[in-house]
Amino acid sequence: MLLEKHTLIHLQEIKSKGRDTPYYWIKAAEAGTVPFTARYVIGADGAMSSCSLLSGLRTKQPGPTGYGLSRFSETGDEKINPGTLTFYPLPLLGGAGWSFHGSNWINQGVGGLVKLKQLKKAYNHLFRENQKKLKPVSWPLTFLGPLKRAGRDNLILAGDAAGLIEPFSGEGLYNTFKSAILASSALTRAEMENKEAGEVYNNLYREHFRKAFIAVLAGAVLLHGRSVIYPASLPRQIENLIENRLWFNRPFP
Numbered sequence: 286m287l288l289e290k291h292t293l294i295h296l297q298e299i300k301s302k303g304r305d306t307p308y309y310w311i312k313a314a315e316a317g318t319v320p321f322t323a324r325y326v327i328g329a330d331g332a333m334s335s336c337s338l339l340s341g342l343r344t345k346q347p348g349p350t351g352y353g354l355s356r357f358s359e360t361g362d363e364k365i366n367p368g369t370l371t372f373y374p375l376p377l378l379g380g381a382g383w384s385f386h387g388s389n390w391i392n393q394g395v396g397g398l399v400k401l402k403q404l405k406k407a408y409n410h411l412f413r414e415n416q417k418k419l420k421p422v423s424w425p426l427t428f429l430g431p432l433k434r435a436g437r438d439n440l441i442l443a444g445d446a447a448g449l450i451e452p453f454s455g456e457g458l459y460n461t462f463k464s465a466i467l468a469s470s471a472l473t474r475a476e477m478e479n480k481e482a483g484e485v486y487n488n489l490y491r492e493h494f495r496k497a498f499i500a501v502l503a504g505a506v507l508l509h510g511r512s513v514i515y516p517a518s519l520p521r522q523i524e525n526l527i528e529n530r531l532w533f534n535r536p537f538p
């Protein structure tokens with residue numbers, strides 16, 4: 286059964302005497318949806334993850350640690366070179382601005398670990414020419430850091446739900462894909478070895494994310510210090526991060 290565009294509102298673990306493993310009772314918000322059960326749950330529902338709260342792996346909804354602010358717009362300018370990405374280091378705001386193009390559109394934005402008001406100022410300063418016609422949209426950023434445990438019984442959290450945003454660049458896709466691979470291998474191993482998926486996943490999660498996080502955080506602080514002293518180094522450092530070339534990056538499993 287595949288249910289798309291449904292919103293999880295209820296998740297309950299059922300442990301019954303007659304069964305070795307628990308199962309999950311799941312309910313969606315949409316009218317007419319019948320509750321169903323599942324043997325495994327992978328919570329990949331983002332930074333505001335309901336799964337992490339409903340499963341008790343996180344005890345409260347995280348607040349924003351920063352903001353992003355950006356705008357897509359049509360340019361109609363044929364001279365623009367698609368594929369060019371420009372960074373604007375904003376080290377004192379704990380972030381950066383960016384600008385990249387498609388053939389007839391442009392995305393311009395800023396992100397950082399400060400209040401929205403300060404970022405709006407930075408946006409207006411960087412993209413002065415667009416101030417009047419382009420109102421940017423904003424969104425909260427949550428740099429949570431890895432959880433103590435991201436699995437319990439047969440429930441697993443992956444991606445932003447598991448707090449895997451890279452703290453210097455704000456990139457989350459790499460770790461999201463990495464955690465998805467680890468989650469699927471945990472499920473396979475759990476089936477083969479008759480173990481709980483959460484237990485298998487927690488070991489992988491500890492090894493790949495939690496143990497490495499102190500080094501990742503130290504790396505982020507060093508890179509940040511460097512970009513305060515030498516702002517022009519920021520784009521190269523982000524490139525190094527994306528390419529997995531820094532000493533604190535763990536290789537893909």
Ligand SMILES: Cc1cc2nc3c(=O)[nH]c(=O)nc-3n(C[C@H](O)[C@H](O)[C@H](O)COP(=O)(O)OP(=O)(O)OC[C@H]3O[C@@H](n4cnc5c(N)ncnc54)[C@H](O)[C@@H]3O)c2cc1C
Pocket residue numbers: 291292293294329330331332333334335353424443444445446450455456457458459461
């Ligand atoms: C504007 C923006 C730009 C970004 N740019 C980059 C970038 O350039 N590079 C990079 O590496 N990272 C970037 N990130 C971060 C990256 O997008 C995330 O780290 C990544 O998308 C996390 O993937 P995810 O699947 O864990 O969560 P998400 O992509 O957040 O997906 C979660 C999904 O779960 C769904 N969901 C939530 N609650 C429920 C519910 N109760 N029931 C059912 N479904 C639910 C949501 O609708 C959503 O579809 C950016 C983030 C933002 C906001």
